[in-house]
Amino acid sequence: MDSYKKNDKTYLIENNSSVVLQSEKVGILHLYINMIRKFYKSILALAVAVNISIGYVAAQDSTSTAAAAPAGGGDAAKGEELFKNNCAQCHAATAEVVVGPGLAGIEERRDYAWIKKWINNPMGVIASGDKYANELYNKYNKTQMTAFGAFGDAEVKAILAYVKSAGAPAVAAPTGGPSTTTAPAETGGGKFINVILVALLVIMGLVLVALLGILQLLNKLSGADAGSADASLSFGEKLQAGLKNVAANKTVRSAIVWAFILLATKATFDGMYGIGVHQGYAPKQPIAFSHKLHAGEMKINCAYCHTGVYKGKQSGIPSANICMNCHNAIKRESPEIQKIYTAIETNKPIEWVRVHNLPDLAYFNHAQHTNVGGLECKNCHGEIEKMEVVQQRSTLTMGWCIDCHRKTEVNGKDNGYYTKLMEAHSAVSKGAMKVKDNGGLECAKCHY
């Protein structure tokens, strides 16, 4: 018996040595392939997790990310600041006319020396009899541009660099709003998602290439065993056979399917979250009225113009008469102010474009939030006093309302109406009374 076993073993080794060797190699290769498969699966799991969490984040109100830093380096960044502080009340960096012409493409229209001279002393250039300057001046109803005598080459070049970068289609806000400086929050998130997806696809690609290599190795080894049959095949045929092998491979097939699924889910998520959500909406208004100037620099109280905001459901948009309190004397010659006169003379109200707009099925009351709740405008609207053009900063979705009602405490300060309620609340619960504890999640409070 003993010798038989021994013989058996020897027999095997003697006669099938190459097969054993071969299957050992194949075994190791299979090990590798399995490792790669596992690695691949974990990447897939990661990809799915990332996709889902991105979807979740996208669903959240992203006002907090609204201040995402605008990209741009060195000169252009400095130029943006200079532009915002000195030029933006009259110029857009795009082709759009504000008070003066849009500055996009200015370097093609005029040479650098002219631009610098003009910025330093526009009236001087006009007085010198410069034909272009005079035509422009007349075209803009002889509106005088402020002189920036102190601007040297560094400042002017920085501004031009900014205008160039902001005017380029890739950098301009996708909503087409002239305020490229306040790009909607979504784009930041969107770019981030794309970077992750591309990175994942690249990794998947690399793994595929590695798999291909191993498969080829496997083929070669089995080919050597099978004899010289392979050698007679042309390169093209070999390639074809290789590709067939790859296509038949389970991992490769599932990789392709997963790549499709990932892309499709992203597209679907993007599409669904976008329905009816107008975050970042900043339409062009019929008059270039600037909150940055009136509410920011001049610090006019919001309620001076939005008279209903502490008293009623609607804030209301001011009538032209409110503007006339000041503009019957200020800047009468400006073409933008002339539009206010025209509205009053022809008795046609100014047709401001509505920015925020809840569907009819929802009820929202300003006084409840600003007066009773003690909230500030910027809790919901962002920093309007910094906006040249009003932009919708919050999503205005139901989730947004509910989320805040879950988190925010009822403002009981100086409010006799709430004193008893709050006592009752603290008797049964340790935490502060939130809006949700006061019916803030009841459907009927928000829906007619």
Ligand code: HEC
């Ligand atoms: C008070 C409004 C106002 C401000 C502020 C202002 N501009 Fe102007 N700008 C104008 C007007 C209006 C014109 C058109 C010519 C005219 O009527 O004087 C103009 C024309 C120009 C032109 C020529 C445009 C063209 O298409 O040829 C350039 C360049 C220019 N401005 C640059 C600037 C820069 C840079 C700043 C900021 C440092 C600035 N402006 C600030 C009102 C302004």
Ligand code: HEC
């Ligand atoms: C409390 C006073 C006040 C009220 C009210 C007011 N403005 Fe102004 N507005 C100003 C001042 C001051 C300026 C800056 C003028 C300057 O640049 O020298 C200005 C500038 C403007 C400009 C830029 C004009 C230009 O050519 O530079 C526009 C447009 C404008 N206001 C529109 C309006 C509209 C529309 C309303 C009503 C909704 C309004 N303003 C209400 C004081 C006021």
Ligand code: HEC
């Ligand atoms: C001088 C008058 C004036 C002042 C002061 C003012 N606004 Fe406005 N506001 C307007 C006018 C005019 C519009 C309509 C045109 C526009 O959208 O720019 C408007 C529009 C708005 C809108 C968008 C309305 C819509 O269509 O959805 C919001 C939000 C807003 N203002 C908030 C504020 C806040 C917050 C402040 C104080 C920081 C403020 N406003 C101060 C005149 C004013």
Ligand code: HEC
């Ligand atoms: C709790 C969130 C919240 C706060 C705080 C808030 N708003 Fe609003 N605001 C909204 C919503 C939501 C709308 C859209 C209402 C609609 O379409 O019926 C809106 C609309 C507006 C409008 C458009 C006209 C209108 O009345 O529908 C103006 C103007 C405005 N808000 C100004 C203000 C000002 C000024 C303040 C601060 C004094 C303020 N809001 C505070 C949520 C808020």
Ligand code: HEC
């Ligand atoms: C930034 C936070 C915030 C957001 C966003 C917000 N709310 Fe509120 N809401 C409050 C607070 C705080 C109160 C409690 C006011 C009080 O009674 O003291 C309140 C109260 C209410 C009430 C009265 C509830 C009651 O118990 O009587 C209604 C209705 C309401 N909100 C509707 C809405 C709707 C609709 C939206 C979205 C369009 C919204 N709110 C968005 C903070 C918010």
Ligand code: HEC
């Ligand atoms: C705090 C206020 C608030 C409460 C509480 C609330 N909703 Fe809403 N709901 C809204 C707002 C605002 C919208 C509109 C959102 C939009 O346009 O995206 C909305 C939209 C909806 C829609 C979608 C309609 C459409 O056009 O797609 C349905 C359905 C709905 N609510 C049902 C409910 C039900 C059921 C409840 C109670 C469990 C409820 N809501 C509680 C504020 C509220």
